[in-house]
Amino acid sequence: MVAKDYPFYLTAKRANCALEVQAASSPAKETEEPSTKRVKPLSRVTSLASLIPPVRTTPLKRFSQTLQRSISFRSESRPDLLSPRPWSRNMPPANTKRRDSKLWSETFDVCVNHMLTSKEIKRQEAIFELSQGEEDLIEDLKLAKKAYHDPMLKLSIMTEQELNQIFGTLDSLIPLHEDLLRRLQEVRKSDGSTEHVGHILVGWLPCLNSYDSYCSNQVAAKALLDHKKQDHRVQDFLQRCLESPFSRKLDLWNFLDIPRSRLVKYPLLLREILRHTPNDHPDQQHLEEAINIIQGIVAEINIKTGESECRYYKERLIYLEEGQRDSLIDNSRVVCCHGELKNNRGVKLHVFLFQEVLVITRAITHNEQLCYQLYRQPIPVRDLVLEDLQDGEVRVGGSIRGAFSNNERIKNFFRVSFKCGSQSQSHSLQANDSFNKQQWLNCIRQAKEKVTSAGKARVLNSEAHFLLSPNGRRVSQGETSLEQMDQSDSESDCSMDTSENNIDCERMEQTNSCESEKQLETDV
Numbered sequence: 001m002v003a004k005d006y007p008f009y010l011t012a013k014r015a016n017c018a019l020e021v022q023a024a025s026s027p028a029k030e031t032e033e034p035s036t037k038r039v040k041p042l043s044r045v046t047s048l049a050s051l052i053p054p055v056r057t058t059p060l061k062r063f064s065q066t067l068q069r070s071i072s073f074r075s076e077s078r079p080d081l082l083s084p085r086p087w088s089r090n091m092p093p094a095n096t097k098r099r100d101s102k103l104w105s106e107t108f109d110v111c112v113n114h115m116l117t118s119k120e121i122k123r124q125e126a127i128f129e130l131s132q133g134e135e136d137l138i139e140d141l142k143l144a145k146k147a148y149h150d151p152m153l154k155l156s157i158m159t160e161q162e163l164n165q166i167f168g169t170l171d172s173l174i175p176l177h178e179d180l181l182r183r184l185q186e187v188r189k190s191d192g193s194t195e196h197v198g199h200i201l202v203g204w205l206p207c208l209n210s211y212d213s214y215c216s217n218q219v220a221a222k223a224l225l226d227h228k229k230q231d232h233r234v235q236d237f238l239q240r241c242l243e244s245p246f247s248r249k250l251d252l253w254n255f256l257d258i259p260r261s262r263l264v265k266y267p268l269l270l271r272e273i274l275r276h277t278p279n280d281h282p283d284q285q286h287l288e289e290a291i292n293i294i295q296g297i298v299a300e301i302n303i304k305t306g307e308s309e310c311r312y313y314k315e316r317l318i319y320l321e322e323g324q325r326d327s328l329i330d331n332s333r334v335v336c337c338h339g340e341l342k343n344n345r346g347v348k349l350h351v352f353l354f355q356e357v358l359v360i361t362r363a364i365t366h367n368e369q370l371c372y373q374l375y376r377q378p379i380p381v382r383d384l385v386l387e388d389l390q391d392g393e394v395r396v397g398g399s400i401r402g403a404f405s406n407n408e409r410i411k412n413f414f415r416v417s418f419k420c421g422s423q424s425q426s427h428s429l430q431a432n433d434s435f436n437k438q439q440w441l442n443c444i445r446q447a448k449e450k451v452t453s454a455g456k457a458r459v460l461n462s463e464a465h466f467l468l469s470p471n472g473r474r475v476s477q478g479e480t481s482l483e484q485m486d487q488s489d490s491e492s493d494c495s496m497d498t499s500e501n502n503i504d505c506e507r508m509e510q511t512n513s514c515e516s517e518k519q520l521e522t523d524v
Helices: 003-032 042-051 057-071 118-154 160-167 170-186 198-216 218-228 232-243 252-256 258-275 283-315 398-404 434-465 477-523
Strands: 335-343 348-354 357-366 369-374 385-388 413-420 423-430 466-468 474-476
Touching (some): 118 160, 118 170, 118 232, 118 252, 170 198, 198 218, 198 258, 218 252, 218 283, 218 369, 252 258, 335 434, 385 434
Antiparallel strands (some): 348 357
16 A cells, blocks of 8 residues: 555545444434434334233232132142133133034045935934934043042042032943943944944833933032032132133033933934934834833933922922911922012012912022022912013112113013902012013913813812702712612602503403493393
8 A cells, every 4th residue: 555545545444434333323313303204113013012011920820829729739740730821911712622523424435425325324424423422422421520520529629428419320321321332333334334223222222211310410419519609619620620621611510411411312313313214124113112212211201300300499498487388389299480580679589380389489598508488478370360561561669760770671571460368469570581581471371271271170070970969959979870770760660560550450441341231231
């Protein structure tokens, strides 16, 4: 480098340094001075992110510690059970396990278009639905025991006696349905088709009589489960299970009610198989017999379940005085309808419609059990007067409250009244919605019709035992038969005497005629 070029080198170096300093200081300069250039608003995104407050972990940590103390998980091999729930907005929601419906034509790789007719394909689909339903039922029953019963027993969330009351005879139903599934799988061919199922159903369906005890226990089991949910440990455990993927958003009672819903579905499944079975098929007669068997079993279980439900609620009625006791309640075997209603003052009432009496109660807790205290005197159905009230016809809670009340509060009312001598009652009851109101109206009308028809039948039977005698006196049927026997005897006696009198009269006439002829001869 020559000496004359040296000043130029220094000048160029200084210029480059000045450019680097300017480039480094340009962002700060842009923030200080407004610019007219159109740029992407990256700073706005940064400001929005800075506005979001950070997630505080203290409450979540405190809740997890409380949850740990309440449930008392001791297993160190499952540390994920102690992890906090994914409530933060940064974490994705848990994936819910869904049960996909399966079809026979999609499960088995067969060329159904060339081998089977459309009707036979539908028949195979119906048979496969029966088999697949058994498999799903077994899976749900085992899940209810493994995910609910056993952990609550091990963690002492409920006592063994309480769990036995809630789950009933659930364990005994699992091998029962495993037996049917095994039989159906044994008769399935290699291509997935099934030829005969009728004889299997005829031999297996009588085993469903064991559902009697399970279904009869459901009313008490549901009441106990609802009561135990007031315990925060029970409620927290059930909530954790509900949020878990294995539950499919079903709570414990949904799993416990699956056997009953499966039982009432059997007639529909068998009719569907029969509908797609040809008339000349050997299964035709067996399927008809199987349908008759399951209908009889379901009807019998319904009767016993209804009697068990009626007995359960009758035992939990609390009478304020002995005059409230009624023989119509004691003789009732079925609860036609029951549920929560409100009167025109907004008081919640629990109303029971038994076979021949309407009972209005208030739900109370007595000895840690839900009981029902009689609110008024029971109303006989035969003397009950039912009125369907139009919306807006009832004033709610007096004139002042009614004037400022919402329109929803004056809808879905009906009135039941009763008057017998000096006793009279009138209740304006409000249902939750129009559908619930219509159900109450239909149940009460049907109960009145049954009571009226039964009363007419009793009157006819009583009149059949009492008839009017010939002299107008009302006598029993036995006395009438005796009178008829006496009358027949007297008529027979009278007829005999009359014939004898006729003979005597003829003889007398003959003798008189002979004597008159002799007298004439003498006179001549």
